[in-house]
Amino acid sequence: MSGDRALLRTALARGEQEGGSVEFKERLTRELHLASGRRESLAAQLRHRVLSGDGEAMYVVGVTDGGGIAGISQEAFSETMDVLSLLAEEAGAHIEDVETWGTEDGGLVGVATIVDGGTLEVADxxxxxxxxxxxxxxxxxxxxxxxxxxxxxxxxxxxxxxxxxxxxxxxxxxxxxxxxxxxxxxxxxxxxxxxxxxxxxxxxxxxxxxxxxxxxxxxxxxxxxxxxxxxxxxxxxxxxxxxxxxxxxxxxxxxxxxxxxxxxxxxxxxxxxxxxxxxxxxxxxxxxxxxxxxxxxxxxxxxxxxxxxxxxxxxxxxxxxxxxxxxxxxxxxxxxxxxxxxLPKTARADGDFELYVDRSYKVAGVGAVASGTVKSGTVDVGDQLQLGPFHDGSYREVEVRSIEMHYHRVDHAEAGRIVGIALKGVREADVERGMALLAEDADPEPVRAFEAEVMVLNHPTRIHTGYEPVVHLETISEAARFDPHGGQLLPGDRGTTTVRFKFKPYHVQEGQRFVFREGRSKGVGTVTDLLD
CATH class of the missing domain: 3.40.50.300 (P-loop containing nucleotide triphosphate hydrolases)
Structure with a gap:
């Protein structure tokens, strides 16, 4: 949440005026404000506010028509931002920034800055x-x-x-x-x-x-x-x-x-x-x-x-x-x-959408955000995705609220993009690094163990059954047990081993490369087979 209330005070001081760029809204709902007829009217109102402000308008959310601080719940604020984003898109504008503040009763009040021009179409x-x-x-x-x-x-x-x-x-x-x-x-x-x-x-x-x-x-x-x-x-x-x-x-x-x-x-x-x-x-x-x-x-x-x-x-x-x-x-x-x-781009990937979560954080008024690099496929605002696996091996359905790339909101992202994806249907506390975001119709199986071809780059002695390094695969960093076929691997050796994650399953696929390390001991490997 923002600490400085200067922007809020400025917006409240300007107030709603006939030819002004400030609009007060207590909350917006999909059911009421996106209904036929109402949606067109609100989009026209938003367009008028943007033009009145020479290309920029401020929507103050969580206040009464008279500018009194009301405060609304986190869930209501998120839904309001979703609706406001759709209205802005229809009006040929987009939300550039959102600042929020807490009220004494635990509610939220915020200011959304809306600027002229649709959401960004990024270069391929x-x-x-x-x-x-x-x-x-x-x-x-x-x-x-x-x-x-x-x-x-x-x-x-x-x-x-x-x-x-x-x-x-x-x-x-x-x-x-x-x-x-x-x-x-x-x-x-x-x-x-x-x-x-x-x-x-x-x-x-x-x-x-x-x-x-x-x-x-x-x-x-x-x-x-x-x-x-x-x-x-x-x-x-x-x-x-x-x-x-x-x-x-x-x-x-x-x-x-x-x-x-x-x-x-x-x-x-x-x-x-x-x-x-x-x-x-x-x-x-x-x-x-x-x-x-x-x-x-x-x-x-x-x-x-x-x-x-x-x-x-x-x-x-x-x-x-x-x-x-x-x-x-x-x-x-x-x-x-x-x-x-x-230089030519080398990391191209077709197929269904896939992203491994590298970071997760919470944005007031938006909710959980998962960031990472799109590994394959494409994603659009409003898409239904699967997130997981969670500790019990399950995957959860989530919805894409918004997508951001280098601080600019976009409607669409494809393989190779570094993006932040705001998710509806999950708490930020439940989103962990190493999880995967997958297409809605994917049929993923959580993987706890796999076979791999490995090469030991350096190790002081020999690797025996039960060796436990940290495996780095995509954004996964997890302790795992190695059981080499043949019982051991020497420095410089190439061989086959069973790899079993110690604490939870992950989304793993054949052909993926990984690095393993324990202290100054290191090696690389390739996933060859997934095990039940």
Whole structure:
């Protein structure tokens, strides 16, 4: 809920006027206000308010016709927003923002800002890039300079745009996934003045022919599981691994590169902080990166020697471009712009709608919101979906109230979109990371155990029956028991094992790839068969 009531006071002070942009409503219901005749009249009224406000109107909800604070229940407020959204759509407008406040008796009062223009039709060309790299190797700063087009101050000032928690900003360490966005039109890059300002990010999504979203992951070892979640759980097109020129590849660099390559994600390596060291040192680090890639059976392609065109043509399962960069001097950033503008989208998926929940939160007046990347299919406002599995293995029917993409409301989303979906029919407390949103006619079976082909990347000894790592599959992060066929697996081994989740079932499918880890022990696998 909003703390500052200035917007509410302003709207109440203006009051309802014949030619004004403010409208008071205690509540709206589907049964009464969407009935034939009434709906057209209310849509015309809304259109009049928007035009009177030069393209913007304010609807104050939970108040009497005279502006007295009445307050309505959470359920009534949610239904009112649903109805208001439909009326706005019919009037050629959309709800841009909603602020709410609590009343003394536990009710809600709110102000919905409605602006001219229908809901956004987003560009089909949407690239999603996952960043990785050691702590303080400049991931967030590099992304900040790309999306704003401005040089860093040399102190990592741009990083604060992507750090989402106060303690992250204070310490200069990212501890959760964060997101950045910029785009391209026929004239070149479209950037944001302030990535913190949601209207800036929404404008990029609205205006760009190609949208590039960055899933900025975590470089500090204690949060390696969060990085794995960002790289495995999002529907990424490319990976961007940063290696600082003043530090060179580290153990974390090798771990992150292992995850990127094990998940078969086309990857670019950015050597960052080139402004801090000599040209000879940059050459040395580039050679270290080349050796690291060759040891992983990949062919390095330094862009400084072979050019951007070669990188665009050759990037893939076996070729990894290397770009020298500096967020301070912006060296190498035009090359990254060219890559992100012209690289083909790789994460395409047809079929029924499917999304794995990465985050869930509650929005006052809206209810439960599940966010994540659409894995396949499409979804529209008003669709009926299935959510689950819950702890007992059941799936629950839910309805899509609204869809938001980078702070802009949309009516439709398809595979590859990072979206927040407001759900009707479930409490936010019941929505958990790792759950799946599926099409209404899907026939899902909860999975507690499966067979898998695995490769052990590193382990101090051998893996025996009963080994219990954490399995990262899509957005699932769950402890599981391994029972290798043959009784054991050695470091570097490939083999077959039964994997059984310890605490609850999940939505798992044959062919899905996963990462497992326990301490510094790590491996990758592919689901081969589902077990009862």
């Amino acid at each position: 060309d949407h690239l999603i890039v996952g960043t990785a790299g050691h702590v303080d190797h400049g991931k967030s700063t590099l992304v900040g300079s790309l999306v704003t087009g401005t040089p860093d101050d040399g102190e990592g000032g741009l990083r604060s745009y992507l750090d989402v928690q106060p303690h992250e900003i204070e310490r200069g360490l990212s501890a959760d996934l964060s997101y950045g966005v910029y785009g391209f039109d026929e004239e070149g890059p479209l950037r944001v003045d302030n990535p913190d300002r949601k209207s800036d990010r929404a404008a990029i999504v609205e205006e760009a022919d190609r949208v590039v979203s960055f899933v900025d992951t975590v470089g500090h070892e204690p949060w390696l599981s969060t990085t794995i979640r960002g790289l495995v759980g999002q529907k990424l097109d490319y990976g961007l691994l940063t290696v600082a020129a003043d530090d060179g590849p580290t153990t974390t660099t090798r771990e992150h590169l292992g995850v990127l390559l094990a998940t078969e994600l086309p990857t670019i390596v950015a050597i960052t902080k080139a402004d801090l060291v000599s040209a000879a040192r940059v050459d040395e680090v580039e050679r270290e990166v080349e050796r690291l890639l060759r040891n992983a059976d990949r062919s390095p392609l330094p862009v400084s020697r072979h050019g951007v065109e070669a990188a665009i043509d050759e990037i893939g399962d076996s070729v990894v471009p290397i770009v020298r960069t500096s967020a301070v001097s912006r060296e190498g950033l035009p090359a990254l712009d060219t890559l992100f503008e012209r």
